[in-house]
Every structure is written in structure tokens, then in C-alpha cells.
Amino acid sequence: MSFQNPVFIPGPTNIPESLRKACDMPTIDHRSPLFGTILHPAREGVRKVMKSTSAEVFIFPCSGTGGWEATLTNTLSPGDTVLAARNGMFSHKWIDMCQRFGLNVMVEDVTWGEGLPVDRFAEILTADTEHKISAVLATHNETATGVTSDVEGLRKALDAAGHPALLFVDGVSSIGSIDFRFDEWGVDAAVTGSQKGFMLPSGLAILGMSTKAMEARKTAKLPRTFFSLDDMLTGYAASAYPYTPSVGLMNGLNEACKMLLEEGLENVFARHHRIAEGVREAVRAWGLDICAASPDLYSNTVTAIRTPEGFDASTIVAHAAQAYGVAYGTGLGDVAGKVFRIGHLGSLTDVMALSGIATAEMCMVDLGLDIKLGSGVAAAQEYYRAKPARTQKAAA
Numbered sequence: 001m002s003f004q005n006p007v008f009i010p011g012p013t014n015i016p017e018s019l020r021k022a023c024d025m026p027t028i029d030h031r032s033p034l035f036g037t038i039l040h041p042a043r044e045g046v047r048k049v050m051k052s053t054s055a056e057v058f059i060f061p062c063s064g065t066g067g068w069e070a071t072l073t074n075t076l077s078p079g080d081t082v083l084a085a086r087n088g089m090f091s092h093k094w095i096d097m098c099q100r101f102g103l104n105v106m107v108e109d110v111t112w113g114e115g116l117p118v119d120r121f122a123e124i125l126t127a128d129t130e131h132k133i134s135a136v137l138a139t140h141n142e143t144a145t146g147v148t149s150d151v152e153g154l155r156k157a158l159d160a161a162g163h164p165a166l167l168f169v170d171g172v173s174s175i176g177s178i179d180f181r182f183d184e185w186g187v188d189a190a191v192t193g194s195q196k197g198f199m200l201p202s203g204l205a206i207l208g209m210s211t212k213a214m215e216a217r218k219t220a221k222l223p224r225t226f227f228s229l230d231d232m233l234t235g236y237a238a239s240a241y242p243y244t245p246s247v248g249l250m251n252g253l254n255e256a257c258k259m260l261l262e263e264g265l266e267n268v269f270a271r272h273h274r275i276a277e278g279v280r281e282a283v284r285a286w287g288l289d290i291c292a293a294s295p296d297l298y299s300n301t302v303t304a305i306r307t308p309e310g311f312d313a314s315t316i317v318a319h320a321a322q323a324y325g326v327a328y329g330t331g332l333g334d335v336a337g338k339v340f341r342i343g344h345l346g347s348l349t350d351v352m353a354l355s356g357i358a359t360a361e362m363c364m365v366d367l368g369l370d371i372k373l374g375s376g377v378a379a380a381q382e383y384y385r386a387k388p389a390r391t392q393k394a395a396a
């Protein structure tokens, strides 16, 4: 592999120079007041990126998966019922975690490539007149299939049913890249990590909790120690942590929030949409199918591309790494061998995207697929020329 080429995996994403520098700092005493000058602005920055004025933000030194665990253990008790849909590897893994914690998970299985079944959830919630369901889990952007689900619609379904269940959202591959509205959508827990939209190395789980979710922790009986929000709040009140925080990463997070807010969240989302559209134009020109079942589900952070029947899509990923030193995402779970993924989130420009499209094309031609060199690149070029980026400045 090459250290020079950008990566086209849907996380970890490319790290802008300014953020690498922000993470690279001398040791400071995390029990001194100096730490507060990193901690508090980072929490405030995350709150803004999540479009919230009231969310209680927590930052744990672990990967995003820890954010799922922090959410569940602080709000639920063994035997509690949660409702979730399985439409890809990440929603599957969150369900698996719930089951391992002894929660009763009502699983709605949907075809991978489909979104969260809002109508079906509406029926289930309406039928649950005794309010047995304590929480609804939603994977906003299913990274395995490149599908963005309708969290706003889910909130409306909860409200229409008059159902008090908590709404937990996995926003790991959407927050900071795809529009996410914590307050407006009535999200109770939003989970993300440092290595996707925030463009940092992996190592921080980032969590936003609503007042209602914070209340739930008072009766929740699942055990938590490392992920105790109470311990964390005690720490935050003293500008400190219950253990040793990842200070460099948090400094990077503070800087990442500034970058995103300076570019403007709407511009960030528009940039992701543009770049994604160029990639999708390329896929169309190749004559291949997008895994996401319909355009309303297309993800602006990752595109999973179906390869022809009988062709092992994972060979593209292996060949790209070996021959060109470029990384793409492989197919996971139900779609293993059937799709490869182009990640297009975080610090990315048209020029970078074009190089990813061009290299994917070389790989597919090398491996004997009936694709014309330059066809996808030309389609993306046409798109990018027609819709020039006005806000590329802060993109990389």
C-alpha cells in the first residue's frame, strides 16, 4: 500500500494536515485546568455539529462501538424490549450487542439495500399500547450497504403513535457528513466516532444524550463502569475525566468541529452530496447497480456497488490494494463478494474522488469486467464540471 494515496474506505477517512497537527501535541496534565480548554470547546463543537442546543455530549476514549454500549447500559435494564431493523452489518452488530446484554430485541429483518422500514415500525409502535418497547434503534447510515434511512420519518411515526420509546441513532457514518438534526428529530441518543465525518484517527466514541435519555439512567439497571455517564459527569464538572482521556484526539476533535462549522454544515452536506453524485454517475456509466434499492436511500458517504453475478467483488478490493496501493471497502455479511464500496466521506475533493473512480475502473478492467476505461471518470468529470464546487476551500 502507499501512504500517499487517499483511502476510499468508508472510515477511517483521510485526515487533513491541520487535524494531524492538532492531534500531535505535547503531553499536558489532564487533571490541570488546561485540559478544560480542550474538553469544553470539543463538547460544545460536537453539540453544534449534531444540531443541538441541549444535548449532553460525552467523549469516550474508545471506538464508536463503545458509544452503542454507553447508550444501552446507561438507559436500559436487563429484559427491556427494544425495536430494531437489520439491513446491514452495522445494524446487525448493534442488535447483537443488545442481545448479549440480555435485552429483548424485536428484530425487523429487511433485505440488505433497503432502509429502515418506517411504516412497519409505525404499525408495531401503534400496536404496542402498553408501551413495552423502551427504545427504538435506528442506523441512520448503514455503511455496509450505502443506505441512508429516514430518521425524521421514524420520529414522526413515534409521535403519531404517541409512543414514549427512546430514539437511539447510530450516526457513525452520517454525523458531520449527512444532515443530522438531534433536536429537530427528537433524538435521545446519537452515537458517532472520531474516524469518519470528523476526519480524525479512530479512538473516540462521541455521544449526544437528550434530557429524557439522561433521566432514564436513574432507573436503568444494566451495569456500567467504564461507560458510566454519572462518573463522566462528575469528571466534566471538574474539567476532568474518571480516567485518562485521549487528549491529543480531543484537541483534534475540537479543531475538526471548528473546520466543519467554518465550512458551514449545509456546505459540508452539499459537498458530500456532490461528490457522491459524481461517484454514482460513474457507476451508472459502468453499467453496474448501486446496492441501495432506490435513489431516496442513496448514501452521500459511501456507495456499495454490485458487481455482475458470478464475479467476486472482493477481488477488486484485493487487487486495488496489491496493484495500485489504493483501499476500497469490501462487502460485509449478506453482501460479501457481491459488492465493493467506495467511501466518499470526510476530507475529500472532486480531484480525489476522480482518482478513486479511475483506479476502480483500472481494477475492474484488469479483472476482466466488461467496462470501458475512462467511462466512469468521464461521467463524473461531466457532473463535477456542470456543478462546480463553490466551497472546496475547507474540504481538505
Ligand SMILES: *Cc1c(COP(=O)(O)O)cnc(C)c1O
Pocket: 011, 063, 064, 065, 066, 090, 139, 141, 142, 143, 170, 171, 172, 173, 193, 202
Ligand atoms: C464505523 C461504524 C461503526 C463502528 O464504529 P467503530 O468506530 O469501528 O467501533 C458503527 N456504525 C456504523 C454505521 C459505522 O459506519
